[in-house]
Amino acid sequence: MVTERKNIIFIVVDGLADRPVLSLRGLTPLEAASKPGMDRLAKIGICGILDIISPGVPPGSDVAHLSLFGYDPYAVYRGRGGLEALGAGINISSDDVAFRANFATVREDMTVIDRRAGRTFPEGDKLAEALNGYRSKNFPDIEVIVRHTTEHRCVVVLRGPGLSHMVSDTDPHGESKVLESVPLDSSFEAKKSASVVNEFTRHSYEVLHNHPLNAEREKRGLRPANILLLRGAGRLPDMPSLKELYGLKAACIVANALVRGVCRAAGMDVIEVKGVTGGFDTDTNVMGYAALKLLDEYDLVFLHIKGTDSASHDGDIEKKIFMIEKADSLVSLLLDSIDLGHTYLVLTADHTTPVSVKEHTGDPVPVAIAGPGVRSDGVKRFSERDCAKGGLGRLQARFLMPILIDYLGLSKKYGA
Ligand code: ZN
Ligand code: ZN
Numbered sequence: 533m534v535t536e537r538k539n540i541i542f543i544v545v546d547g548l549a550d551r552p553v554l555s556l557r558g559l560t561p562l563e564a565a566s567k568p569g570m571d572r573l574a575k576i577g578i579c580g581i582l583d584i585i586s587p588g589v590p591p592g593s594d595v596a597h598l599s600l601f602g603y604d605p606y607a608v609y610r611g612r613g614g615l616e617a618l619g620a621g622i623n624i625s626s627d628d629v630a631f632r633a634n635f636a637t638v639r640e641d642m643t644v645i646d647r648r649a650g651r652t653f654p655e656g657d658k659l660a661e662a663l664n665g666y667r668s669k670n671f672p673d674i675e676v677i678v679r680h681t682t683e684h685r686c687v688v689v690l691r692g693p694g695l696s697h698m699v700s701d702t703d704p705h706g707e708s709k710v711l712e713s714v715p716l717d718s719s720f721e722a723k724k725s726a727s728v729v730n731e732f733t734r735h736s737y738e739v740l741h742n743h744p745l746n747a748e749r750e751k752r753g754l755r756p757a758n759i760l761l762l763r764g765a766g767r768l769p770d771m772p773s774l775k776e777l778y779g780l781k782a783a784c785i786v787a788n789a790l791v792r793g794v795c796r797a798a799g800m801d802v803i804e805v806k807g808v809t810g811g812f813d814t815d816t817n818v819m820g821y822a823a824l825k826l827l828d829e830y831d832l833v834f835l836h837i838k839g840t841d842s843a844s845h846d847g848d849i850e851k852k853i854f855m856i857e858k859a860d861s862l863v864s865l866l867l868d869s870i871d872l873g874h875t876y877l878v879l880t881a882d883h884t885t886p887v888s889v890k891e892h893t894g895d896p897v898p899v900a901i902a903g904p905g906v907r908s909d910g911v912k913r914f915s916e917r918d919c920a921k922g923g924l925g926r927l928q929a930r931f932l933m934p935i936l937i938d939y940l941g942l943s944k945k946y947g948a
Contacts, residue, residue: 538874538940540940541823541827543836543859543866543879543880544791545840545879545880546593546788547840547883547885547892548897548898549562549884549885549895549898550844550886551884551888551893551895555849562856562914563915564853566857568860569862572863572867573867573879574911574913574922576906577877578902578909579901579914579919579922579923580898580920580924581926582896582897582926582929583894584596584599584882584883585605585928586928590892590893590894591882591892591894593788594793596883597794598769599928600932600933602930602932602933602934603798604930605930608770610766611764612766613630613697613765614628614629614697615766615768615769615790615797616630616790618768618792619792620681620687624768625768628768629695629725629767630687630690630766631689631763631764632685632762633762633763634703634760634763636684636757636758637650638758638759642737643707643708644707644761646755647703647706648683650754651684653680653683655748655749656686659680659746660678661678662743663736663740666678671692673692674691674724674728676689676690678760688732688760688762690725694720694721695721696717696722696724697725697765698717698725698765699715699716699722701713701761701765703763704761710759712730713729732760740756740760741759769794771798774799774800778937779942782799782833783803783829783830783834784801784803784834784835785826785836786802787810787811787814787838791836801830803822806818807819810838812855814838814858816837816858816861817861817865823866824866824869827870827875837862840885841885846890847888847890863879874904876906878932879914880898881897883897896926898915898916898918899924900922901924901939907923908923911923
């Protein structure tokens with residue numbers, strides 16, 4: 533008998549979960565929103581709540597997605613920079629150390645006047661090119677790669693033997709003096725890396741301060757981009773792909789560079805879809821149609837919506853509800869179109885971002901899974917409180933992927 537292979541659409545709504553809000557009469561934004569699609573999913577599916585890392589630990593989006601994809605973040609995570617670089621389309625190897633970087637404006641005494649040098653950057657590519665390929669004087673085996681990404685942002689990669697990501701930022705994250713990078717452990721590698729970072733930071737000032745494009749910027753009344761500030765050192769996580777682990781062929785539609793980096797690290801193909809943005813204007817319909825098409829080719833299609841988290845960081849309750857309802861229309865579209873005898877639909881969040889806190893917190897998040905063979909559990913609404921009564925109970929997020937793999941029939945039996 534030939535059994536047709538089952539597949540999964542996995543949706544993460546970033547920062548979706550919340551806490552009760554007084555002005556919503558004690559409801560959470562998710563409880564207050566109109567979300568017929570999500571509620572339908574909860575009704576036909578099995579529900580639960582997930583501790584993304586462990587109870588009470590607020591996760592970053594990168595670590596949260598590692599966990600949702602089945603990895604133990606404490607074992608594999610090696611900082612943010614490597615994932616950002618990967619998400620920006622830069623191919624880095626597992627020995628490289630990558631940083632996020634800003635073109636900034638400093639006075640001669642190295643006091644930062646503007647961390648973003650005015651944000652306008654038509655000359656970003658050329659300024660990055662002027663720094664790209666720098667070779668350390670103290671450690672000539674280290675090369676520095678500089679790539680402009682968007683606006684004032686760059687990615688900086690240190691390449692060569694004996695590096696470590698355990699080094700501090702040069703970015704003071706405010707209007708004070710540029711910081712010296714210091715090693716964060718006692719290894720030679722960390723000392724070497726911090727030394728290269730400081731040497732390169734001084735070099736970036738020397739080159740950019742005297743760059744003719746900066747003279748032109750000043751003539752146009754713009755602030756000179758006269759230094760690069762580095763932060764968030766990181767290496768690629770040390771992990772096998774989903775293909776290597778489970779034989780899973782996976783694709784993702786994700787606009788956010790950091791989450792995209794985690795997807796690439798897990799071996800997913802990144803699919804560009806016009807109209808899908810990381811902002812409030814993202815088109816969830818085109819995302820849905822693109823996902824349906826990908827099901828022909830992939831076992832798992834991962835979809836990410838960012839706006840809910842951004843609204844939460846802004847403390848904007850209406851915007852959060854607006855984005856939840858937008859995500860809900862995606863769930864409705866998919867439920868109307870997929871064959872639930874063949875395709876699983878999974879919905880969850882990567883962490884709680886309460887609008888009252890404006891930051892990630894350690895509360896668990898709701899999850900629902902619908903599809904063939906799923907034991908529905910009497911939960912009728914998709915919310916933080918309703919899902920807590922569901923059949924999955926309370927789980928660590930990294931156990932979600934093994935459950936999905938088992939539904940697909942790809943799990944290996946343990947024992948005889
Ligand atoms: Zn997030
Ligand atoms: Zn966030």
